[in-house]
Amino acid sequence: MVSDPHTTLSQRLAGSGLRLTPQRELVYGVLLSQRDHPSAEDVFARVKGQLPSISLATVYNCLETLVNCGLVKQVNMERGPSRYCPNLHEHAHLHDEISGRVFDLELPADLAARLHLLLPAGYSLSAIELNFHARPAVPLQEAAAASHAEGQEAGAEKPAPTQIAS
Amino acid sequence: MVSDPHTTLSQRLAGSGLRLTPQRELVYGVLLSQRDHPSAEDVFARVKGQLPSISLATVYNCLETLVNCGLVKQVNMERGPSRYCPNLHEHAHLHDEISGRVFDLELPADLAARLHLLLPAGYSLSAIELNFHARPAVPLQEAAAASHAEGQEAGAEKPAPTQIAS
DNA sequence: AGTGAGAATAGGAATTATTCCAATGAAAGT
DNA sequence: ACTTTCATTGGAATAATTCCTATTCTCACT
Numbered sequence: 142m143v144s145d146p147h148t149t150l151s152q153r154l155a156g157s158g159l160r161l162t163p164q165r166e167l168v169y170g171v172l173l174s175q176r177d178h179p180s181a182e183d184v185f186a187r188v189k190g191q192l193p194s195i196s197l198a199t200v201y202n203c204l205e206t207l208v209n210c211g212l213v214k215q216v217n218m219e220r221g222p223s224r225y226c227p228n229l230h231e232h233a234h235l236h237d238e239i240s241g242r243v244f245d246l247e248l249p250a251d252l253a254a255r256l257h258l259l260l261p262a263g264y265s266l267s268a269i270e271l272n273f274h275a276r277p278a279v280p281l282q283e284a285a286a287a288s289h290a291e292g293q294e295a296g297a298e299k300p301a302p303t304q305i306a307s
Numbered sequence: 308m309v310s311d312p313h314t315t316l317s318q319r320l321a322g323s324g325l326r327l328t329p330q331r332e333l334v335y336g337v338l339l340s341q342r343d344h345p346s347a348e349d350v351f352a353r354v355k356g357q358l359p360s361i362s363l364a365t366v367y368n369c370l371e372t373l374v375n376c377g378l379v380k381q382v383n384m385e386r387g388p389s390r391y392c393p394n395l396h397e398h399a400h401l402h403d404e405i406s407g408r409v410f411d412l413e414l415p416a417d418l419a420a421r422l423h424l425l426l427p428a429g430y431s432l433s434a435i436e437l438n439f440h441a442r443p444a445v446p447l448q449e450a451a452a453a454s455h456a457e458g459q460e461a462g463a464e465k466p467a468p469t470q471i472a473s
Numbered sequence: 474a475g476t477g478a479g480a481a482t483a484g485g486a487a488t489t490a491t492t493c494c495a496a497t498g499a500a501a502g503t
Numbered sequence: 504a505c506t507t508t509c510a511t512t513g514g515a516a517t518a519a520t521t522c523c524t525a526t527t528c529t530c531a532c533t
Contacts, residue, residue: 160529162481181519196483201520218436220381220389220491222519233425238433246425255418256437259399264441267404270384271422271437275430326500328510347490362512367491386520388490 146173153210167191168203172213172227178234178243180222216243218272233271246273312339319376333357334369338379338393344400344409346388382409384438399437412439 150169151161171187172179179187185200204225207213216224218236224243226234231253233246248271260266279287316335317327337353338345345353351366370391373379382390384402390409392400397419399412414437426432445453 158480160480162528164482194483196485198484198521199482202482215386217383217386220383223386235427235430237430246427248425252421252425255421259412259414259418260439260441261401261412263444264401264403264439265444267440267442269437269439271435273426273430273435274433275426276433278429278431324509326509328499330511360512364492364513365511368511 146170150212153212154206157210159206159210163192164188164195164199165203165206167195168200169207169212169227172207172225176226176228176245178216178224178226180224182222184225214268216270218243218274231269233273235273235275238274238276312336316378319378320372323376325372325376329358330354330361330365331369331372333361334366335373335378335393338373338391342392342394342411344382344390344392346390348388350391380434382436384409384440397435399439401439401441404440404442 146169147166150166154161154165167188168184171184175187181197181201181204184204185195185197188195188200204213204215207227208215208225212227212229214226214228216226216234218224218234226243226245228245231248233248235244235246236242237244253269256269256271257266312335313332316332320327320331333354334350337350341353347363347366347370350370351361351363354361354366370379370381373393374381374391378393378395380392380394382392382400384390384400392411394411397414399414401410401412402408403410419435422435422437423432
């Protein structure tokens with residue numbers, strides 16, 4: 142094995158002159174263990190189960206720290222709360238507009254390379270963001286049926302798209 | 308000429324059963340005349356010069372209407388106010404992290420086509436968003452000089468990246 | 474072990490961006 | 504003209520985040 146999360150986190154923090162704290166470790170652990178691109182509030186709720194005394198402000202602080210260390214990426218695809226993603230591979234995001242969920246999408250290396258070439262001369266790249274906004278396609282026979290019984294709330298029981306291992 | 312803004316706007320609105328109002332026309336006009344991806348507040352300030360009685364809520368309403376009609380795109384590349392873009396071509400955005408400005412970037416058709424292929428089966432695409440976050444690259448001799456005199460505010464006097472005609 | 478400096482956390486206040494709401498105004502259909 | 508619908512306004516309300524301050528923690532040094 143190359144690195145466990147604890148070591149990685151500790152080293153990255155140390156590299157920026159920062160300390161490894163239980164709060165930072167828990168926040169990072171939560172992001173790693175459930176990769177559903179949670180918001181700060183989501184993370185807060187999950188961490189609180191393990192450390193009830195943690196505050197929301199601290200969660201925001203920890204997330205900012207992790208983002209600054211480069212261990213976590215902040216995802217903003219829409220107005221609304223930022224979401225956090227510990228997947229460091231260059232990848233795209235799929236936003237399911239019906240369920241609100243966000244999935245990682247594999248980005249082939251050659252395509253990524255072509256994207257990099259679009260950056261105008263004179264700029265130094267910080268990040269590329271590629272976001273797909275989409276909704277589950279309704280199969281044809283269901284679409285016909287639905288047109289007779291409209292107005293019900295859209296469920297979220299589509300098969301999940303392929304997630305990348307990360 | 309194919310269409311003037313007034314006619315286009317009027318037709319699009321009518322197509323959704325909506326009315327052409329002075330406020331909507333001014334908001335749209337402001338977006339068309341200065342394509343620097345202004346925020347709602349920016350638009351408000353500009354429109355106010357022409358129609359001092361307009362309210363911020365109306366600007367938000369008009370922008371939402373224009374987005375829903377498909378005449379304007381809402382751009383969210385970072386936490387902070389949404390920005391609005393009347394460029395309907397499929398294009399990318401370059402976010403200059405130093406100046407905060409956003410520029411349109413041409414997206415070659417074949418590349419756009421390849422991006423579309425990434426969408427997993429079972430989803431129907433609403434929009435693809437491709438964002439470059441970057442900062443002006445400091446030329447080498449300047450970088451050396453700057454390292455002796457640090458701490459000054461970064462200016463924003465780089466040559467602008469190629470903008471697409473739209 | 475004791476102390477001081479610098480980090481980090483917690484809790485709450487403050488800010489920002491946006492949305493909601495109720496009243497008024499304008500336009501279109503009858 | 505009269506009614507209905509749509510749009511605008513201004514202000515209140517909300518959501519997400521940031522800011523501020525006191526307290527706590529950790530580390531380095533004695």
